[in-house]
Amino acid sequence: xxxxxxxxxxxxxxxxxxxxxxxxxxxxxxxxxxxxxxxxxxxxxxxxxxxxxxxxxxxxxxxxxxxxxxxxxxxxxxxxxxxxxxxxxxxxxxxxxxxxxxxxxxxxxxxxxxxxxxxxxxxxxxxxxxxxxxxxxxxxxxxxxxxxxxxxxxxxxxxxxxxxxxxxxxxxxxxxxxxxxxxxxxxxxxxxxxxxxxxxxxxxxxxxxxxxxxxxxxxxxxxxxxxxxxxxxxxxxxxxxxxxxxxxxxxxxxxxxxxxxxxxxxxxxxxxxxxxxxxxxxxxxxxxxxxxxxxxxxxxxxxxxxxxxxxxxxxxxxxxxxxxxxxxx
Ligand code: PMP
Numbered sequence: 001x002x003x004x005x006x007x008x009x010x011x012x013x014x015x016x017x018x019x020x021x022x023x024x025x026x027x028x029x030x031x032x033x034x035x036x037x038x039x040x041x042x043x044x045x046x047x048x049x050x051x052x053x054x055x056x057x058x059x060x061x062x063x064x065x066x067x068x069x070x071x072x073x074x075x076x077x078x079x080x081x082x083x084x085x086x087x088x089x090x091x092x093x094x095x096x097x098x099x100x101x102x103x104x105x106x107x108x109x110x111x112x113x114x115x116x117x118x119x120x121x122x123x124x125x126x127x128x129x130x131x132x133x134x135x136x137x138x139x140x141x142x143x144x145x146x147x148x149x150x151x152x153x154x155x156x157x158x159x160x161x162x163x164x165x166x167x168x169x170x171x172x173x174x175x176x177x178x179x180x181x182x183x184x185x186x187x188x189x190x191x192x193x194x195x196x197x198x199x200x201x202x203x204x205x206x207x208x209x210x211x212x213x214x215x216x217x218x219x220x221x222x223x224x225x226x227x228x229x230x231x232x233x234x235x236x237x238x239x240x241x242x243x244x245x246x247x248x249x250x251x252x253x254x255x256x257x258x259x260x261x262x263x264x265x266x267x268x269x270x271x272x273x274x275x276x277x278x279x280x281x282x283x284x285x286x287x288x289x290x291x292x293x294x295x296x297x298x299x300x301x302x303x304x305x306x307x308x309x310x311x312x313x314x315x316x317x318x319x320x321x322x323x324x325x326x327x328x329x
Contacts, residue, residue, distance in 0.1 A: 001206055005199050013205075014197065017212035024215055024223055027148050027171055034170040034190060035198040035208050040066065040138040040157045042188060043168060044073035047134055047153065049184040050191070051176060052078035052106045059083050059105040061125060063257075064090045064114025065297060066136060074109070077181060081105060090117045092254030096126065107132045107152060113140035115160075116295040118264035118302065119257050124150050132176060140261050141169070142218060143307060144228035152176050158207060160261075161307045163214045166207030218307060227307050231260040234305045234314040238263045241321045248325045266300040267324075277301060280324055289317055 003010045018033045027033060036042065047070070052058050057079040060071035074080050081102040084094045101108065108127040112135050113120040120140060124147065127133055132152025141156035148154065153172045159165040170190065177191045186192055192200055218227060239258060242249040242265050250272070251258065251265045266272030267280045277300060284292050294300040303317060 003205070005203055005205065010199075010205075011197075013212075014199070014203075014208070017208055017215075020212060020215045020219065021169065021171075024142060024219060025146055025148055025171070030174050031148060031171050032174060032177070032190075032194045034172065034193045035203055035211075036155075036168045036170055036188075036193060037166070037204055038188065039165070039168055040136060040155070041069070041073075043136065043155045043170070044070040045077070046170075046184075046188040046190070047107075047109065047155075048074040048077040048181075049188055050180045051132070051134065051153070053179050053181050054106040055104045057081065057102055057105050059101050059108040059127075059131070061099070061108065061110040062086065063093055063121075064111060064117040064119050065295075066114055066116070066138070067109070067111040070109060070111070070136060078106070083108070090114060090119055091252055092119055092257035093121055093125075101128050101131075103128065105131055107134045109134045109136075111136040111138075113137070113259055113261050115139040115262050115304075116264075116298055116302075118251070118253055118259040118262040120259035120261065122256065132173070139304075139306075140259075142215065142224065142227060143231050143261060145224040158211050158214075160304070161214075162218075163211035164207050166204035167211055169211070214307075228260075230307075230311060231305065234309065234311060235260040235263055237311075237314050237318045238265075238303055238305070238321070241318050245321075245325055246329075248329050249321065261305055263303040263305065264294060264298065264300060265303075272300055274299070276328060279328070283324060284317075284320055287316070287320055289320055292317075 021033050059081050061083045062068045062071050071080050083099045108131050134153045137154055138156040139160045142161050155170045158167045172190055177194055180189050242251050247269050249265050268276040281293055292301050294302040
């Protein structure tokens, strides 16, 4: 950790880490891989600051809290068109026939997996031809194969599926570089970051190291196809318990948009009982089943089934849920 980031050894370490990213996601040669800071929230600003100047406008497909935040941030730097009707409660990806695009948008933005509500896109959204597609993959990065060539830009913080907080992995098509707004802060400027091979300033070296180790493990385990197979299996185990609980557990997300990563549900007949949910969390904690509390904005329970959670871990949760229902229904 004390190596100078200007040293040859450090350059080798960066190259090795980039190579595993490229290998796992089959990143085409005309894309740059950037290791940035500022988390997903930093990218909410970086995306418009770097990409909106072509027309001053952008399309946002808002399907949950994180894409909503991104759209609000982008509105500071240009005009934002909401592709789907605004809503307070997010329950899935609205039907494609209801989407309205701005033909002049510089890019179309969406969030592949809404971590708080548990809403995931299981296909790449169809958008007007020639308009770059931008995607926040913070909570399902490296959980399944991705056709990078369909995107102008992909980004995600590392702290869920690919390591620890501190590094944000950006993959950008080369032709989108070179057009930042003049006010773009230097450390959020993709063009400067790319020219400097992510070493414009001191990089978060430990977080990059962990990312490299995690991705090497993912590759050893079987890569993207295997991570997807496990994610489908794990989430199905929990959704099955919910769906077979006669309303004791409930998930209000439209079935085709249910997340494989974050299974969000309420405990108690009639859509949730806070006392029972408290008891659920306490009993689960006694069995070593931790971090199951839903985001404060939606309440309830959230089982996050990131790559590090095994099928056995998930089975333990499923068994616990079955027993808890028997004891409390
Ligand atoms: N996007 C998504 C999908 C997220 O889940 C999060 C954080 N949980 C963010 C963006 C914000 O990331 P950060 O906390 O790194 O700013």
